Amino acid sequence: MQLPPALHARLAGAPGAAAPLPVQRDSLAGNAPFRFAARQVRFPREHEFFEDGDVQRHLYLQDVITQVAAEPERPRVPEFTCQVAGCCQAFDALEDYEHHYHTLHGNVCSYCKRAFPSGHLLDTHIQEWHDSLFQILAERQDMYQCLVEGCTEKFRTSRDRKQHLVAHHLYPADFRFDKPRKAQQAWERAGALVQHPSPSVPCGCALTL
C-alpha cells in the first residue's frame, strides 16, 4: 500500500478541512433494488466485530505479546538505618525503605505517634481524638464523618458512624481503622480525661484510630 509522499507532510502541517466539492444527488441513487445509503455505524461492546482486537488486548494483559525486557538488577545499597528518631529498622534497598517510611513515619499523629495509612485518616483521627473543640461541637451536632472517600454523611457518635460503614458501605464490623477511643469510653464512664499511651516502637499490633 503505497502512500502519496505528500501525506506525511500533510500530517505535519496545519489543521484544516477541505472545501467540499458540490454535492448533487440523484433521486434514483439507492433506489430499489439497490440499497446503498451512506451511514455511520456504531458497534456495541460485545459485537463480534471487536473480536480480534479484544483477543489482542487479552494477550497483552497476559503478557504473551509484549515480554518485558530483563529487569535490571535491583539496586542494592549498603545497609542503612531509618533516620527517624526512635526507629532502628535497617534496609538494603531503597524501595523497601520507601514503603517503611510511608507506612510508619508518613502519616503520623504528632500527639500520640500513631501511624495511619493515609492523610485523610490521620486528619480524621486528630480531629476526633485531639481536638477539644471537636468534642464540644459533637455534643450539639453530627461531627463524626464517614470514612469512605466521597461520602459526606456525618454522625452523632462514632458508633453510629460504624453502623453506617457496615450497613451502607459493607465494611467489616472490625474494620481496623475505626476502633473507638478506649479513652473515650473510659472518659464517658469515669468522667475524667485519661492519657492514652503512645507507642514509640512498632510492636506489630493493629493501627487504631
Added chain:
Amino acid sequence: MWRGRRGLLRPSGCGVEELRCRRREREAGTREDGVMAVALRKARREQQLVSKRLLRDEATEEAEGGRVVVILGEAQIQEFLRLAQRGIEEKERERALVSLRRGLQHPETQQTFIRLEGSIRTLVGLLTSNQALLQLEAARCLHELSHSEQSAVAEACLPATSYLLTYLSGHSSDFIELCLYTLGNLIVESEAVRRQLLPQGIVPALAACIQSPHLTVLEALGYALSQLLQAKEAPEKIIPLVLGSTLPQHILQLLQPGPKLNLGVAVEFAWCLHYIICSQVNNALLITQGALTTLGLLLLDLAAAVQRTEDAGLELLVCPVVRCLSNLLTEAAAETVGGPMHLQDERVLAALFILLQFFLHKQPSLLPEGLWLLNNLTANSPSFCTSLISLDLIEPLLHLLSVSNVVSVLVLTVLCNVAEKGPAYCQHLWPGLLLPTLLDTLALSDTEVVGQSVELLQLLFLYQPGAAQAFLQQSGLQALQRHEEVAQLQDRVHALQQTALHG
C-alpha cells in the same frame, strides 16, 4: 524490593531475539488455524475472556532459587502463618510469608489456603499491621490469590477489599500499585466482589488515586478501572458512577498527546474510554469534555509515532483510540458543525491512512476497525470525501481490496460514500484503477463483496458519463453473468445490466 512490571511498553532497546519472539507470538495470534487464537476467539464469543495481570518480580524469583513452585499442605501453611504472626524475629516472620507466597503460586496451595479456617483473617491482620515489610508480603500473597482462575479463591479475598481501598490513598507507590492490580484481578473474577466494592467506595477512591504522579500507579489504576468497566453490569451500575466522578476529565488529561504521554498508561485508559463509550451511557458528556478533540490529536500523534519507531506495540493503543473515535462520531453531539466538538481536520484522514498502512504490515486483523473509522468519517461528510480525493488516497484504498473479504466490503463501502455524493465526486474516481479493480472484485464469489461492487457501479453509471460504456467495453456484462442466479444479488445484477445496456 519486589518489583512488578514497570512500563510494559518500552521503547526500542529490546533485543532482536525478543522482537522475533514477539513476532512469533503475534503470528500465532493471527494465524487462522492457530490453536490458541481459535480458543481465545471462542472464549471471547462466549464472553468468558477473563484477562488478569500478574505482577511478579522475575529478578527476585531468580534470586530465590528459580521458578519451582512448591505445593504447600495444610500443616505447612499453618506453620508459615503462625511464624508470620507470632515469630519473634522480623526476618523470620518475613521469610515465612515469602515461603507462603511462593506456595500460593500454585492453584492447589490456593485451594488449601482458603479452606483453612482463619487463614484469610490472619493474612488480613498482617496486611494491616504496621510492619511495612510484612504488610508488603501479605499484600503479595493476596495478589497471588487474586490471580486464581477459581472464583471461590477470589471471593475468599473479600474481607481484604476495604483495606486495599483504604491503602489507595496512601503514599507508597509500589504498595498502591500492588493493591490496584490485586483489586483489578478480583474485580474481573467475581460479581460478588464488585457488589461489595461499589458501596465501599471504589469509584471515589480511584478518582482520588488517579491524581498520583507515579506512572506505575497510573498504569495499575487504568488496568483496575478497565476491568471494572468491563463488568456485565457496568452500563447500569458502574459507568454512571464513573461518568459522575472526576475520572473522565483525568482520563482525557492522561491521553493528551505530547512528551508526557506514557504508552503503558495511555493503553489502559484508552481501553477504559472504549468500554465507557461503547456502552453508550452518556457519550454526549464525554464530547463536551473534549474527548473528540483529545482523541483526534492523539491519533495524529500515533501516526507520527509509527513512522518513527519500528515496533513498540503501538497497535495496542491505536486500536482503542480508533474504536473510541469511531463510536463517538455516531453521536448526535458530534455533528454540530463549526463547533469546537466537531472533528473536521483532514490531518485525521492522513493519520488514519498512515495507521492503515501500519496495520497492513503489523496487524492485518485490525484493518477492518481502521476502515470502520474511515466509513464513519466519510459517510456524512462531503469535506472528508473531498479530502480523500485531494490527498490522493483513492488509489491506496483500492490496494487494500486484495486483503480479505471483510476488508473489501469496507473499502467498497467507503468508495460508495464518496460516489453517492454526486457527479463532482465520481468525476475524480474515474477513470484510473477503479474499473479494472471492480471487474476483479466481480470475479470473486463472496456475495457481500460483489453486492457492494454492484452498488458502487450503480452510482458510477448514474453520475459518471461514459462509465457504463467503458464497463461494457471491458466485458463487464460477462463478469456480472455469473451472479445472475445468486439470490441476494439477482435483482441488483439485472437492474445493473439493464442500466448498462440502456442507460
